[in-house]
Amino acid sequence: MSKLLSMTEAIRRYVHDGASIALGLALEPCIPFAAGHEIIRQGRRDLTLIGPISDILFDQLIGAGCVAKIQAAWVGNVSEGLGHCYRRATEQAQPRPIITEDHSNFSIGLALRAASLGAPYIPTRSLLGSDIPRKNSTFLQTTSPFDGSPLLLVPALQPDVTILHVQRSDEDGNAHLWGSLGICQEAMLAARQVIIIAEEIVAREVITSDPNRVIGPSYKVCAVVHEPWGAHPSAVQGYYDRDHQFYHEYHTRSRTPEGFQQWLDEWVLGLKTHQEYLAKLGEARRGALSVKEHRYAAPVDYGY
Numbered sequence: 001m002s003k004l005l006s007m008t009e010a011i012r013r014y015v016h017d018g019a020s021i022a023l024g025l026a027l028e029p030c031i032p033f034a035a036g037h038e039i040i041r042q043g044r045r046d047l048t049l050i051g052p053i054s055d056i057l058f059d060q061l062i063g064a065g066c067v068a069k070i071q072a073a074w075v076g077n078v079s080e081g082l083g084h085c086y087r088r089a090t091e092q093a094q095p096r097p098i099i100t101e102d103h104s105n106f107s108i109g110l111a112l113r114a115a116s117l118g119a120p121y122i123p124t125r126s127l128l129g130s131d132i133p134r135k136n137s138t139f140l141q142t143t144s145p146f147d148g149s150p151l152l153l154v155p156a157l158q159p160d161v162t163i164l165h166v167q168r169s170d171e172d173g174n175a176h177l178w179g180s181l182g183i184c185q186e187a188m189l190a191a192r193q194v195i196i197i198a199e200e201i202v203a204r205e206v207i208t209s210d211p212n213r214v215i216g217p218s219y220k221v222c223a224v225v226h227e228p229w230g231a232h233p234s235a236v237q238g239y240y241d242r243d244h245q246f247y248h249e250y251h252t253r254s255r256t257p258e259g260f261q262q263w264l265d266e267w268v269l270g271l272k273t274h275q276e277y278l279a280k281l282g283e284a285r286r287g288a289l290s291v292k293e294h295r296y297a298a299p300v301d302y303g304y
Helices: 007-014 033-041 056-063 084-092 105-117 184-190 204-208 244-253 257-269 274-281 283-289
Strands: 020-022 047-051 067-072 099-102 121-124 140-143 150-155 161-169 193-201 221-226
Touching: 007 033, 007 193, 007 221, 033 056, 033 193, 033 257, 033 274, 047 056, 047 105, 056 067, 056 084, 056 244, 056 257, 067 105, 084 257, 105 121, 105 150, 105 184, 161 184, 161 204, 244 257, 274 283
Parallel strands: 020 047, 020 161, 047 067, 067 099, 161 193, 193 221
Antiparallel strands: 121 150, 140 150
């Protein structure tokens, strides 16, 4: 049966209060902003957010009061600096206090990889000597049983839901993702359930024509949402570029709680659907961000 759902229905069914959600796993591109905005509109609370560098979608969810805990390497605005909502939450408990469990980009990937393997932890040496283990009590320092050298054990992280934005998917959740993958595969395999947000819905034959580009098994997928431009203002390789001006405007307006609330009312709460968001964005702005020069990969031959 088809797993196609509207964004509203997918979030309603599978993102619940208190859930742990992995987002923004390709790092700067393919951030599922439309899904995050729907989470805000539906008023989800007490969420745990899991991710690597975690661009402004984390900041927006924090400012909207949706978040209780962060398990991430960094939260902010990649091209502009710190996330103002995140800073207010950690320093002033506004709009609510949050718990932060620090990771590096590498260790958050290890934590998800461990869960994907069904392992309780993965050992590493990369964080030894840094402040991160002192700020994250879930890490355990020990010694190698083979040579007695110091090790750090990174415990497994299993998200309740991983949300991935991809270029294309079939209705069953067999999805193609290309460009920067970040830790999308680890997060998909680690999660209890996966929501796929796709620029295009294509026939299964399109997906099977290039099986190496499939991001993960469809049996992990609980919902597929067709949402063109659902990653704006981040980039999607082959579809649209990063909207740098949007990031700058958000950074400027979110410096104060009042400014952030005005931005949230204008761009999220005051819009019922992503289609209204795109109408507000305008065709001219989208046209300026759309692909101008196609750079196709060389064809591959899967025949014998």
